[in-house]
Amino acid sequence: MQLLGILISLLAGGLLALLCDRYASAAARWISLTSLLIATVLWLPLWPQAGADASTWLIHTDTVWVQRFGIHILLATDAIGSVLIGLTLLLGYIALLSSWGEIKHRVGLFYLNLLFTLAGVIGVFSAMDLFLFFVFWEVMLVPMFLIISIWGHENRRYAALKFFIYTQASSLLMLAAMLTLVLLHYQQTGLLTFSWFALTQTDTDSTIGWWLMLGFYVAFLVKLPGIPVHNWLPDAHTQAPTPGSILLAGILLKTGAYGLLRFVFPLFPQAAAEFAPIAITLGVISILYAAKLAFAQSDLKRLIAYTSISHMGFVSLGIFAWNSLSLQGTIIQMIAHGLSSAALFAIAGLLQQRLHSRDLNRMGGLWQLAPKLSAFTMLFSLAALGLPGLGNFVGEFVVLLGSFQVYPWATAIAALGMVLAPVYALFILQKGFFGPPNELVQNGVADLSARELLMLGILAVGLIILGFWPNLILDLSAAPIHHLLQRGG
Amino acid sequence: MDWQQLLALTPILLAASISVILLLVIAFVRDHLLTCLITCLGLSGAALSSLISVGDVAQQVTPLLIIDDFSRLFGALILLISLISAWMTYPYLQATDEIREEYYILLALAALGALILIASNHFASMFIGLELVSVSLFAMVGYLAHSRDQVKLTLEAGVKYMVLSGVSSSFLLFGVALVYAYSGSLSMNIFSQSGSPLLAPQYLILGTTMIAIGIAFKMSWVPFHMWTPDVYQGAPAPVTGFLAGGVKIAVFALLIRWLMPIQGPYLPILHNGLMAMAALSMIFGNLLALRQDNLKRLLAYSSIAHMGYAAITLIAAINVGNLSPLLAAEAAGMYLVTYAAVTMLAFTVLSHLAAQDLNYETGQLSHYQGLLWQQPMAGMGLIIAMLALAGIPLTAGFIGKYYVFIAAVDQQLWPLLWLLIIGSAMGLYYYLRVILILVNNTPEAKPTRNWGLTPLIILLGLATLWLGIYPGPSIAWVQLALAGF
Numbered sequence: 001m002q003l004l005g006i007l008i009s010l011l012a013g014g015l016l017a018l019l020c021d022r023y024a025s026a027a028a029r030w031i032s033l034t035s036l037l038i039a040t041v042l043w044l045p046l047w048p049q050a051g052a053d054a055s056t057w058l059i060h061t062d063t064v065w066v067q068r069f070g071i072h073i074l075l076a077t078d079a080i081g082s083v084l085i086g087l088t089l090l091l092g093y094i095a096l097l098s099s100w101g102e103i104k105h106r107v108g109l110f111y112l113n114l115l116f117t118l119a120g121v122i123g124v125f126s127a128m129d130l131f132l133f134f135v136f137w138e139v140m141l142v143p144m145f146l147i148i149s150i151w152g153h154e155n156r157r158y159a160a161l162k163f164f165i166y167t168q169a170s171s172l173l174m175l176a177a178m179l180t181l182v183l184l185h186y187q188q189t190g191l192l193t194f195s196w197f198a199l200t201q202t203d204t205d206s207t208i209g210w211w212l213m214l215g216f217y218v219a220f221l222v223k224l225p226g227i228p229v230h231n232w233l234p235d236a237h238t239q240a241p242t243p244g245s246i247l248l249a250g251i252l253l254k255t256g257a258y259g260l261l262r263f264v265f266p267l268f269p270q271a272a273a274e275f276a277p278i279a280i281t282l283g284v285i286s287i288l289y290a291a292k293l294a295f296a297q298s299d300l301k302r303l304i305a306y307t308s309i310s311h312m313g314f315v316s317l318g319i320f321a322w323n324s325l326s327l328q329g330t331i332i333q334m335i336a337h338g339l340s341s342a343a344l345f346a347i348a349g350l351l352q353q354r355l356h357s358r359d360l361n362r363m364g365g366l367w368q369l370a371p372k373l374s375a376f377t378m379l380f381s382l383a384a385l386g387l388p389g390l391g392n393f394v395g396e397f398v399v400l401l402g403s404f405q406v407y408p409w410a411t412a413i414a415a416l417g418m419v420l421a422p423v424y425a426l427f428i429l430q431k432g433f434f435g436p437p438n439e440l441v442q443n444g445v446a447d448l449s450a451r452e453l454l455m456l457g458i459l460a461v462g463l464i465i466l467g468f469w470p471n472l473i474l475d476l477s478a479a480p481i482h483h484l485l486q487r488g489g
Numbered sequence: 490m491d492w493q494q495l496l497a498l499t500p501i502l503l504a505a506s507i508s509v510i511l512l513l514v515i516a517f518v519r520d521h522l523l524t525c526l527i528t529c530l531g532l533s534g535a536a537l538s539s540l541i542s543v544g545d546v547a548q549q550v551t552p553l554l555i556i557d558d559f560s561r562l563f564g565a566l567i568l569l570i571s572l573i574s575a576w577m578t579y580p581y582l583q584a585t586d587e588i589r590e591e592y593y594i595l596l597a598l599a600a601l602g603a604l605i606l607i608a609s610n611h612f613a614s615m616f617i618g619l620e621l622v623s624v625s626l627f628a629m630v631g632y633l634a635h636s637r638d639q640v641k642l643t644l645e646a647g648v649k650y651m652v653l654s655g656v657s658s659s660f661l662l663f664g665v666a667l668v669y670a671y672s673g674s675l676s677m678n679i680f681s682q683s684g685s686p687l688l689a690p691q692y693l694i695l696g697t698t699m700i701a702i703g704i705a706f707k708m709s710w711v712p713f714h715m716w717t718p719d720v721y722q723g724a725p726a727p728v729t730g731f732l733a734g735g736v737k738i739a740v741f742a743l744l745i746r747w748l749m750p751i752q753g754p755y756l757p758i759l760h761n762g763l764m765a766m767a768a769l770s771m772i773f774g775n776l777l778a779l780r781q782d783n784l785k786r787l788l789a790y791s792s793i794a795h796m797g798y799a800a801i802t803l804i805a806a807i808n809v810g811n812l813s814p815l816l817a818a819e820a821a822g823m824y825l826v827t828y829a830a831v832t833m834l835a836f837t838v839l840s841h842l843a844a845q846d847l848n849y850e851t852g853q854l855s856h857y858q859g860l861l862w863q864q865p866m867a868g869m870g871l872i873i874a875m876l877a878l879a880g881i882p883l884t885a886g887f888i889g890k891y892y893v894f895i896a897a898v899d900q901q902l903w904p905l906l907w908l909l910i911i912g913s914a915m916g917l918y919y920y921l922r923v924i925l926i927l928v929n930n931t932p933e934a935k936p937t938r939n940w941g942l943t944p945l946i947i948l949l950g951l952a953t954l955w956l957g958i959y960p961g962p963s964i965a966w967v968q969l970a971l972a973g974f
Contacts (some may be wrong), residue, residue: 065961066960066961066964067961068961068964068965068968069895135883138881138887139881139882139883140884145921145924148923149924150839150930157925157929160921160925161922161925162916164923168879168881168914169914173910174893174908176894176910179891179894179898183895183898300913338833400678406742460596
């Protein structure tokens, strides 16, 4: 019941924030914080014990929803799901902290959307009924769409539209594939169900399995995002307000990776294995091409957005290599990227608030004026470029190690991405923070406040822990990955 | 005709009596509120009497009408739509200087026509029902032709609807004549007739095609859709609501009744024709809606696209499915129910706004800037309606779309499924564009208080969400309605 409790506390918190907003605008913030805290307390017992029983399914909520089609409200997580839920809640706090000063109008509605987005993402990570998964998958878009379109920057309407249409259109393919799969399962067993546990037993080795797999793959690739369907991401991330960017980069992208991991291989083992070379090629192209594009940007948020695409290429690579090492790396990479990209977007937001610009060419010399802010930027840039000792390094390294066993050439080329990463990461530092103060920073820049320090500090500690003690996660994810590997042939 | 049959006719008799009573009342007292109340009372009485008798034995009342659970339940739906339509008309007409009372007579007649249409399994009663609806609607569409600034548009809409309805009726009538010449019977289910046909099967094929064309005009399937945007735009908002919700649903219900039992030799042409119309409607409806700057025209094109989606369920219904023989018919029924809720919601908001300010009536999207901040309830209602039309989960629209998907997958109608996916993706663009306009921050956006139709908006908004979140009861309801087939 904890999962249901988490969802309810977030949804109720959102509604309450909206209602209380008219009486005191600070109330909305505190209500959101409280509902996040309640959700966190409910989540704590879900933190899995390392080396637990191999069946590893932690919590079940199972109620009939639509009798006619055998649709259930089936919520369950294994260690992977609950770690990702933890990441979602953590980034919820970060988004809340970053919105504390930035969002000034229609505060209640903003927190409604923020908490609903979190609830939607947590739903995606815990729904094991495909219909329910699809509902969460689509519903989490609506509040995010509103966040971008109401509180976003200058070109927000275009970005919000693009974001929504890309994801929604691709998910219609998934819906068609899902229904076909369900009917296929019905033909084979006479049982009409959307349960993941039942559908993974479906025989999908025929050619139709290929098409169905593609339907799911495209939906998740758009969300991941991977080339060639990455086009929505730079716009959405750039135009979203800072808390929106944090959630987008930190957790919404992970839902795509999670989908690949949880659905594409276990449901269509053979088709996915046959498709892997293509997916890996696309992943490698994503890594290199997006890294190159990132280097060409002068808009700080756009630059970070492209680095996200590049880093998610590693996730693609790791998942489609489909062995325990590469999958372990993928999980670490997802968490590490969640933390580091959220941090970089938070910093971009702080700079925008201070300088009213995201243009790197007009910054420069920030180090002398705001040393704390700059030091944090340095730390997170180094994390993004894969410095040993920080989480991202572990993730990328283990992914490469795992996939090298299966696809040595593709892995070798992908490793070049680790050469390109320092280029853009150091480019941020050199342009923005070193050198003489440029036009925008002439009048001085305030350094971090206590709230901002707390926000970035949490993320930095997270990355360092992940870098030095990756076993914390690796031990947890070993069992469910073993389980997935068995299912996914 | 015995008592049993007369009793079965109660809803239709009640609906018919409304217009008679209204005529008498208006002769003595002219009072808008009273007229509206009598209409609402009569309609809800008819709806209740229809619902109470659900589960009784199906009654064939004269060869013309069949009163089974399908007629009772969909009749109740139509009566409910008419009731909502009467409710939303009240504040709207109150704001005009036109003579108001006669409008409700027309509305009651249109509701009666729709009831007859749903209950007909005979071409004569079908024609009577259809004409009753159409003739009342000519007058309703043009009702305000002399009291509005946009006289031209309203008049044009009325005339256009009349001319095209006339054309469609003549197609229909000629088709019926040909089918009669072929089979010697006006019964819709011609295969239940014994005896050999009188003419060559070509007559039957031609006749059926012409009937289908006549109906396609009413459903505004491409290429018979030309009247739709103009009429939607020119007609008063509550009338457009009835046209979009009530009429289309009644005609579609008739199609279900007509086509479900057909498994005959002239199937291919009907099948292919429907497929072509569905495909064209999905393509052109969505394409033409993309660049609309007028909300009413946008909704018109969107309804064309939606009727295209609905046609998929009909095509699937002609064949027997894998999952269950009635899945496709159930899909069609659910599509109607969900579409009714969403459409009525959208047009209630439009009527609510139009009653306050004529600028909203023109439908220009620029007037809707920042509506969410000016009138939160109306804005929320329209946003929910747009999300539902776009087929976002947890709204009624998604359940309808889900059913179309599963019917198409079940019948393996892949090309239509592709068009459905592409069409829905295009649809997102224009529905979201409306939402973006509604949430746009305008400097002068100040909340205004105006009750008007707010209670109805809240009710319909909740209904839209309820249908999407908990579809179980409505599925059971539709299954019950179809159990007789």
